[in-house]
Amino acid sequence: MDTYLIEKDFKNLLKEQASYREAIMLAHWDMSTKIPKNGIEQRSEVVGFLSEKLHQIETSEKMKYFIDVLKDSTENEVMKKTIEECEETYERNRKIPNQEFKEYVMLQTKSESIWQEARENADFSLFQPYLEQLVDYNKKFANYWGYEDNIYDALLHNFEPGVTTKTLDHVFPELRKSLTSLMDKINGSTHKPDASVLTGHFPKKDQEAFSVEVLKRMGYNFTSGRLDETVHPFAIALNRNDVRVTTRYDEKDFRMAVFGTIHEGGHALYEQNINSELINTPLATGTSMGIHESQSLFWENFVGRNKAFWESHYELFKSHAPAHFQNVPLDDFYRAVNEVKPSFIRIEADELTYPLHIMIRYELEKALINGEIKVKDLPGLWNEKMNNYLGITPPSDKEGVLQDIHWSGGDFGYFPSYALGYMYSAQLHNTLTQEINLDEIITKGDFNQLRNWLTKNVHQYGKMKKPLEIIEDVTKEKLNPEHLVNYLMKKYSSIYQL
Amino acid sequence: MDTYLIEKDFKNLLKEQASYREAIMLAHWDMSTKIPKNGIEQRSEVVGFLSEKLHQIETSEKMKYFIDVLKDSTENEVMKKTIEECEETYERNRKIPNQEFKEYVMLQTKSESIWQEARENADFSLFQPYLEQLVDYNKKFANYWGYEDNIYDALLHNFEPGVTTKTLDHVFPELRKSLTSLMDKINGSTHKPDASVLTGHFPKKDQEAFSVEVLKRMGYNFTSGRLDETVHPFAIALNRNDVRVTTRYDEKDFRMAVFGTIHEGGHALYEQNINSELINTPLATGTSMGIHESQSLFWENFVGRNKAFWESHYELFKSHAPAHFQNVPLDDFYRAVNEVKPSFIRIEADELTYPLHIMIRYELEKALINGEIKVKDLPGLWNEKMNNYLGITPPSDKEGVLQDIHWSGGDFGYFPSYALGYMYSAQLHNTLTQEINLDEIITKGDFNQLRNWLTKNVHQYGKMKKPLEIIEDVTKEKLNPEHLVNYLMKKYSSIYQL
Numbered sequence: 001m002d003t004y005l006i007e008k009d010f011k012n013l014l015k016e017q018a019s020y021r022e023a024i025m026l027a028h029w030d031m032s033t034k035i036p037k038n039g040i041e042q043r044s045e046v047v048g049f050l051s052e053k054l055h056q057i058e059t060s061e062k063m064k065y066f067i068d069v070l071k072d073s074t075e076n077e078v079m080k081k082t083i084e085e086c087e088e089t090y091e092r093n094r095k096i097p098n099q100e101f102k103e104y105v106m107l108q109t110k111s112e113s114i115w116q117e118a119r120e121n122a123d124f125s126l127f128q129p130y131l132e133q134l135v136d137y138n139k140k141f142a143n144y145w146g147y148e149d150n151i152y153d154a155l156l157h158n159f160e161p162g163v164t165t166k167t168l169d170h171v172f173p174e175l176r177k178s179l180t181s182l183m184d185k186i187n188g189s190t191h192k193p194d195a196s197v198l199t200g201h202f203p204k205k206d207q208e209a210f211s212v213e214v215l216k217r218m219g220y221n222f223t224s225g226r227l228d229e230t231v232h233p234f235a236i237a238l239n240r241n242d243v244r245v246t247t248r249y250d251e252k253d254f255r256m257a258v259f260g261t262i263h264e265g266g267h268a269l270y271e272q273n274i275n276s277e278l279i280n281t282p283l284a285t286g287t288s289m290g291i292h293e294s295q296s297l298f299w300e301n302f303v304g305r306n307k308a309f310w311e312s313h314y315e316l317f318k319s320h321a322p323a324h325f326q327n328v329p330l331d332d333f334y335r336a337v338n339e340v341k342p343s344f345i346r347i348e349a350d351e352l353t354y355p356l357h358i359m360i361r362y363e364l365e366k367a368l369i370n371g372e373i374k375v376k377d378l379p380g381l382w383n384e385k386m387n388n389y390l391g392i393t394p395p396s397d398k399e400g401v402l403q404d405i406h407w408s409g410g411d412f413g414y415f416p417s418y419a420l421g422y423m424y425s426a427q428l429h430n431t432l433t434q435e436i437n438l439d440e441i442i443t444k445g446d447f448n449q450l451r452n453w454l455t456k457n458v459h460q461y462g463k464m465k466k467p468l469e470i471i472e473d474v475t476k477e478k479l480n481p482e483h484l485v486n487y488l489m490k491k492y493s494s495i496y497q498l
Numbered sequence: 499m500d501t502y503l504i505e506k507d508f509k510n511l512l513k514e515q516a517s518y519r520e521a522i523m524l525a526h527w528d529m530s531t532k533i534p535k536n537g538i539e540q541r542s543e544v545v546g547f548l549s550e551k552l553h554q555i556e557t558s559e560k561m562k563y564f565i566d567v568l569k570d571s572t573e574n575e576v577m578k579k580t581i582e583e584c585e586e587t588y589e590r591n592r593k594i595p596n597q598e599f600k601e602y603v604m605l606q607t608k609s610e611s612i613w614q615e616a617r618e619n620a621d622f623s624l625f626q627p628y629l630e631q632l633v634d635y636n637k638k639f640a641n642y643w644g645y646e647d648n649i650y651d652a653l654l655h656n657f658e659p660g661v662t663t664k665t666l667d668h669v670f671p672e673l674r675k676s677l678t679s680l681m682d683k684i685n686g687s688t689h690k691p692d693a694s695v696l697t698g699h700f701p702k703k704d705q706e707a708f709s710v711e712v713l714k715r716m717g718y719n720f721t722s723g724r725l726d727e728t729v730h731p732f733a734i735a736l737n738r739n740d741v742r743v744t745t746r747y748d749e750k751d752f753r754m755a756v757f758g759t760i761h762e763g764g765h766a767l768y769e770q771n772i773n774s775e776l777i778n779t780p781l782a783t784g785t786s787m788g789i790h791e792s793q794s795l796f797w798e799n800f801v802g803r804n805k806a807f808w809e810s811h812y813e814l815f816k817s818h819a820p821a822h823f824q825n826v827p828l829d830d831f832y833r834a835v836n837e838v839k840p841s842f843i844r845i846e847a848d849e850l851t852y853p854l855h856i857m858i859r860y861e862l863e864k865a866l867i868n869g870e871i872k873v874k875d876l877p878g879l880w881n882e883k884m885n886n887y888l889g890i891t892p893p894s895d896k897e898g899v900l901q902d903i904h905w906s907g908g909d910f911g912y913f914p915s916y917a918l919g920y921m922y923s924a925q926l927h928n929t930l931t932q933e934i935n936l937d938e939i940i941t942k943g944d945f946n947q948l949r950n951w952l953t954k955n956v957h958q959y960g961k962m963k964k965p966l967e968i969i970e971d972v973t974k975e976k977l978n979p980e981h982l983v984n985y986l987m988k989k990y991s992s993i994y995q996l
Contacts (some may be wrong), residue, residue, distance in 0.1 A: 015543070016547060019543065019548065022541070032523060034724065036742075038722050039736060042520065046517045046521060049514060096598075223534055223536050242536065242540070242541070471934040
């Protein structure tokens with residue numbers, strides 16, 4: 001059979017994978033937004049079944065055959081990268097014995113529901129035995145996959161290929177030092193914002209109307225997407241022509257919905273603007289968790305929490321908001337939405353304390369995987385670090401070590417990508433502002449230039465480029481946490497008159 | 499391997515089928531309710547792919563093995579019926595050569611979009627060549643499947659197993675004669691209802707509030723379902739714990755939403771109340787289109803269009819309805835929602851003219867499949883029959899032969915089940931009213947007794963019983979159109995004072 005025909009068969013197999021992926025994504029979206037309660041149990045099994053079918057294709061002999069035959073014979077760049085991606089998935093998955101993989105999948109499902117119970121009851125001991133097993137499996141898998149310096153690197157690779165413990169241990173302490181020193185200054189400031197002006201009854205439908213308007217202005221395409229309500233906001237791509245966002249409405253505090261929607265809108269713009277040539281390949285999605293987060297955080301922080309944004313959107317906001325906002329001056333409003341205040345819950349943290357939450361989780365999971373600490377000691381260690389880094393101690397494990405779902409799904413190595421995404425976004429911001437007067441276009445409320453810049457430099461590539469390749473190609477330098485520090489210093493010095 | 503282990507493997511295969519089915523149903527539901535426009539194209543391919551996978555299992559060697567081994571060795575009644583169902587599906591599907599099946603699936607997809615275009619443009623000639631091919635394939639398939647008397651029986655079997663052309667040709671003319679004679683009398687009546695009292699601006703959210711309330715009273719379980727809005731209302735069962743209904747709101751005329759919701763609610767009650775032992779088998783769904791329709795029509799007509807229903811629900815209705823209904827007396831209202839008036843569109847037809855729409859379609863498709871008429875002559879023949887049976891001629895093919903989607907999907911033999919369902923419902927009604935004072939419980943607004951009766955006699959069985967088996971077991975007689983005629987005679991004699 002000649003290469004052309006083999007490529008054709010290979011593309012059919014890729015399309016099958018894409019079909020399974022869409023069915024799985026839809027099942028997840030529905031489970032988080034629309035499913036009636038009694039449908040959940042059966043649905044979990046459907047998702048498990050479809051995921052297994054996808055996994056079977058990824059690790060099939062057929063896949064191996066295509067990889068071997070096409071690897072060196074194709075000239076097409078997309079095909080080359082596709083093969084690379086498939087090969088990596090094939091190799092990594094094949095290294096895990098089938099029996100262990102099945103046991104692990106069962107453990108994941110079970111652990112998630114146990115974690116939920118443990119969190120609700122603020123009882124870590126319920127979750128502990130499951131977490132111990134999850135850590136053990138991840139250590140085993142990390143050894144199967146292999147690593148150079150640190151076993152944790154093997155896990156990091158799943159979420160941020162190319163980034164290692166060495167990189168993180170270089171940038172994180174530097175970042176922490178700067179953030180802590182900045183926070184100390186802020187604590188001593190006598191010019192603090194008053195966030196109490198932000199609360200008050202704000203009906204859901206008005207928050208929704210404003211959120212939809214902002215999404216439209218960002219360039220989110222509602223003909224290829226939709227906005228729904230969930231407990232935990234997310235963006236999900238069924239394919240680039242069907243990218244859905246969700247948000248959460250708190251009628252007492254609009255910040256969750258407004259900044260949450262902008263954040264998820266940033267993720268969605270990434271997926272909607274991937275090059276259409278990549279459709280039906282495994283490259284048709286964001287290249288890593290970190291780069292994805294760089295896009296959502298760019299919109300949330302550099303746009304949404306920017307004074308220029310409120311200069312152009314405060315009137316629109318007030319037209320939807322409760323009457324008392326009429327008496328809140330723009331400057332007070334802007335400073336209030338940027339209040340820095342150590343808090344227990346990561347996803348509710350402000351721009352400045354956010355990275356500290358991530359570092360705590362990173363340090364703990366790295367130590368866990370390296371066998372330096374024990375699962376049973378996590379609650380104590382978590383509280384100790386919270387106290388050291390943020391100066392506060394969670395009232396219970398519910399607001400502490402049990403708050404996030406990730407570990408219950410066995411996702412170790414995921415957290416750093418949140419802080420990385422933040423640093424990426426600041427580094428991209430630094431380059432972008434040399435080319436575009438960002439504040440000016442934001443003040444005008446015209447986001448086309450910004451979105452086009454992001455599409456040209458980031459979105460379009462999907463997985464054609466690795467995370468650090470994107471950062472280095474665009475910014476002409478390696479990962480550099482100084483840009484984030486500089487941005488925060490400048491912004492918060494002004495807000496707190498430091 | 500002993501039978502126990504083989505049964506276990508077989509059950510796993512059935513579960514895989516159920517998973518594919520749920521994924522397909524969810525994809526369909528989403529396509530009709532939530533999907534953004536640009537997602538449709540890709541989604542159609544996903545549905546096609548998943549359907550093919552399901553079809554592969556149904557016709558697999560593995561399936562054949564299980565059928566052969568388990569057929570005579572199992573004592574369990576559910577397992578026996580499951581095997582029978584699987585065998586029938588296997589045999590029927592295997593009779594169609596793979597290549598022809600694939601071509602046919604492609605033709606179906608294409609034809610549906612062409613039909614939509616043809617309908618929008620009221621241009622039958624666009625659709626004609628596709629319909630010709632669809633008829634040819636159905637003739638071929640009918641011959642593969644085999645039949646005794648009439649080739650059309652082989653198609654009828656797909657939707658109403660056990661019912662034949664012979665039965666239909668016996669009951670339909672009888673029914674038509676009675677209906678036509680009743681209509682003649684109605685036309686001559688001087689005591690006609692005034693339906694104009696029913697119209698006026700009725701906001702969607704108020705119609706929705708009333709519809710939801712009625713569904714709840716019917717016993718539709720919202721913890722295992724949900725109500726959404728669509729262009730074409732439907733009920734869909736992902737599994738018995740996730741049965742969703744949709745409705746359409748016309749703000750000028752509430753009848754579409756209210757009677758449509760009750761109708762779909764009737765379908766949904768059937769699926770929600772199938773015995774839980776049948777979960778994950780192919781028996782866990784309605785036994786035929788006709789029996790399904792008997793349930794939806796029972797609720798729509800014998801409950802929803804019943805005077806007793808409005809005696810107990812008119813106050814509730816008025817609390818949601820526009821103010822002018824305060825001035826419409828109950829009796830005028832009741833008579834207005836039961837107005838008989840020949841109309842072009844089947845799904846908007848009244849109780850009395852509805853079966854005539856079905857008979858026209860039945861007569862035409864039977865003649866088509868028997869080669870007695872040609873596709874190109876359909877528009878003329880349709881209009882001729884409309885004129886003969888209903889005394890009106892559609893202004894264009896859009897309101898005529900092109901109005902229904904079924905033929906574009908190759909569904910020949912489907913239409914009779916609508917009229918059969920109607921006759922079934924009247925026959926069930928006749929038996930039920932001998933055991934239960936239906937008007938009394940409806941007047942009380944307590945539907946539990948009714949729903950329990952339907953569950954006990956119909957719902958619970960799923961596909962454990964064939965359609966006519968259900969009718970004969972419950973009513974102790976064969977299909978008898980007299981019950982429908984008697985019901986209509988009595989009801990409309992009173993409304994029109996004949």
